[in-house]
Amino acid sequence: MKKRPAIPHTYVIVFSFIIFAAALTWILPGGEFSRETIDVNGTPREVIVEGSFHAADKSPQTWQVFSALFDGFAGKADIIVFILIIGGAFWIMNDSKAIDVGIRSFLIRVRLLEKFRFFRWLGVENMIIALIMLVFSVFGATFGMSEETIAFIIIFVPLAISMGYDSIVGISLCFVGAGLGFAGALLNPFTIGIAQGLSNIPLFSGIEYRLFVWAVINLAGIAWVLRYAGRVRKKPASSPVYESDHYWREREMSDQGDLQSKSPLSAWISFVVLAAGMAVFAILEPTSTLHIGNKAYTFWFLPLITGLFSISSLIMLRRSVHYYILNLLLFTIIYLIIGVMGYGWFVKEIATLFFVMGISAGIAMNRSANQITRLFIEGMRDILSAAVVVGLAGGILVILEDGKVIDSLLYQVALSMQEFGKFGSVSMMYLIQTMINIVIPSGSAKAALTMPIMSQFSDLIGVSRQATVMAFQLGDGFTNLITPTSPVLIGVLGVAKIPYDKWIRWVFPIMIILILLGWLLLIPTVTMNLNGF
Numbered sequence: 308m309k310k311r312p313a314i315p316h317t318y319v320i321v322f323s324f325i326i327f328a329a330a331l332t333w334i335l336p337g338g339e340f341s342r343e344t345i346d347v348n349g350t351p352r353e354v355i356v357e358g359s360f361h362a363a364d365k366s367p368q369t370w371q372v373f374s375a376l377f378d379g380f381a382g383k384a385d386i387i388v389f390i391l392i393i394g395g396a397f398w399i400m401n402d403s404k405a406i407d408v409g410i411r412s413f414l415i416r417v418r419l420l421e422k423f424r425f426f427r428w429l430g431v432e433n434m435i436i437a438l439i440m441l442v443f444s445v446f447g448a449t450f451g452m453s454e455e456t457i458a459f460i461i462i463f464v465p466l467a468i469s470m471g472y473d474s475i476v477g478i479s480l481c482f483v484g485a486g487l488g489f490a491g492a493l494l495n496p497f498t499i500g501i502a503q504g505l506s507n508i509p510l511f512s513g514i515e516y517r518l519f520v521w522a523v524i525n526l527a528g529i530a531w532v533l534r535y536a537g538r539v540r541k542k543p544a545s546s547p548v549y550e551s552d553h554y555w556r557e558r559e560m561s562d563q564g565d566l567q568s569k570s571p572l573s574a575w576i577s578f579v580v581l582a583a584g585m586a587v588f589a590i591l592e593p594t595s596t597l598h599i600g601n602k603a604y605t606f607w608f609l610p611l612i613t614g615l616f617s618i619s620s621l622i623m624l625r626r627s628v629h630y631y632i633l634n635l636l637l638f639t640i641i642y643l644i645i646g647v648m649g650y651g652w653f654v655k656e657i658a659t660l661f662f663v664m665g666i667s668a669g670i671a672m673n674r675s676a677n678q679i680t681r682l683f684i685e686g687m688r689d690i691l692s693a694a695v696v697v698g699l700a701g702g703i704l705v706i707l708e709d710g711k712v713i714d715s716l717l718y719q720v721a722l723s724m725q726e727f728g729k730f731g732s733v734s735m736m737y738l739i740q741t742m743i744n745i746v747i748p749s750g751s752a753k754a755a756l757t758m759p760i761m762s763q764f765s766d767l768i769g770v771s772r773q774a775t776v777m778a779f780q781l782g783d784g785f786t787n788l789i790t791p792t793s794p795v796l797i798g799v800l801g802v803a804k805i806p807y808d809k810w811i812r813w814v815f816p817i818m819i820i821l822i823l824l825g826w827l828l829l830i831p832t833v834t835m836n837l838n839g840f
Contacts, residue, residue, distance in 0.1 A: 490784025693801020
């Protein structure tokens with residue numbers, strides 16, 4: 308019997324991309340753009356200077372393929388530390404079994420809806436999947452949720468496993484949902500905001516058509532996930548991650564024991580300390596301004612949240628320490644949203660927030676300082692492989708940048724568009740943005756790199772700058788779900804313990820569908836008179 312070839316380890320796959328990137332530095336010519344710092348919507352951004360491209364001595368990469376891991380770790384240190392802290396914090400929370408209690412309680416209540424014919428017809432599980440994905444899609448479309456989804460994997464993968472699905476459905480709930488919204492980008496300040504600012508068009512203009520695009524993208528993406536989820540529910544062994552999901556199934560079985568229901572004194576202490584701290588912040592910041600697109604909403608958000616947390620925690624503590632910890636998780640997420648939209652939080656602040664959550668959960672469960680420390684270290688150890696892959700993936704971009712081939716590649720491709728018509732040019736812009744996103748997954752960095760060129764070029768061929776922004780938006784969004792240079796994707800897969808090769812097999816068909824759909828959605832931008840275009 309012929310032996311089946313072994314599937315390469317994720318580390319091997321990513322390192323292969325590093326070698327391929329190094330090979331490109333020998334083949335492609337070297338070149339650079341000059342850059343300057345300008346103000347874009349109130350934020351300094353480094354952009355290329357128009358007409359500044361010049362040849363540069365290329366720097367073929369050789370031994371650097373081995374130092375790429377070090378450079379990748381250095382370049383992606385914030386994401387790596389974020390993943391480790393998140394892993395440690397959630398390990399402490401998982402020790403309390405609070406998430407398992409919440410999942411069981413949620414599923415029991417949701418399945419009560421099955422007695423109604425309408426909900427049976429729709430499928431309660433289908434409604435859960437669609438609604439959660441839509442919520443995260445809104446987050447991705449409005450404030451660019453991306454890195455934050457890593458923290459939710461530890462919640463939604465166990466939920467999906469408990470519902471009879473697999474870890475792919477689990478990460479689809481938050482990561483894929485947010486990715487669809489990121490591609491739709493209704494009010495995303497990191498993509499649409501920067502791209503429109505660099506193109507000198509009204510901020511968040513053309514939202515009417517983008518709303519339609521967002522709806523179509525979500526319809527296609529959610530339908531695909533629902534179709535897949537239904538197949539896995541009927542035949543679990545058909546899942547490509549059935550074997551690797553043994554970790555999650557085993558953990559679910561180990562969490563079925565009896566759980567204490569009373570709240571120890573330490574839980575009340577945890578509540579008092581947190582409520583007092585939140586009260587201090589509410590006094591120092593009585594009003595907060597949340598930015599959604601180009602709209603700003605000022606309100607007493609922190610005092611309101613402090614009051615709601617205090618009241619709800621008192622109710623939950625009287626019921627069970629586990630419900631108090633779930634309440635703590637809920638308000639951690641609420642604080643995350645306020646911090647991101649109102650105070651510009653990024654991974655450092657978010658990691659700190661979850662770190663405090665983890666320690667508070669440990670105290671609430673009456674764990675000693677040594678026990679909390681041990682749990683935190685165990686959590687970091689469990690998630691270390693994901694952090695290593697992120698550092699390794701970061702080395703791909705380092706190789707390309709040090710080889711000085713990214714700018715020359717962009718310049719040559721831009722020149723090749725001059726002989727195309729309007730739709731052909733927009734299609735080429737879309738293809739270019741899609742390809743560039745494979746090596747530069749940062750939307751803000753890619754906008755600063757490409758939009759000064761693309762917006763000027765669109766004027767020459769008579770294409771609306773808004774259409775150019777749309778080509779950037781769609782080209783920037785979809786390949787975030789597949790590119791090995793994305794620290795978010797690699798982090799998500801690492802936390803969910805999904806091998807990269809198995810993820811590729813699952814996501815590739817929907818990627819093709821979404822890319823083709825995005826291309827079709829570009830047609831009206833050059834053939835119809837759309838508002839803002």
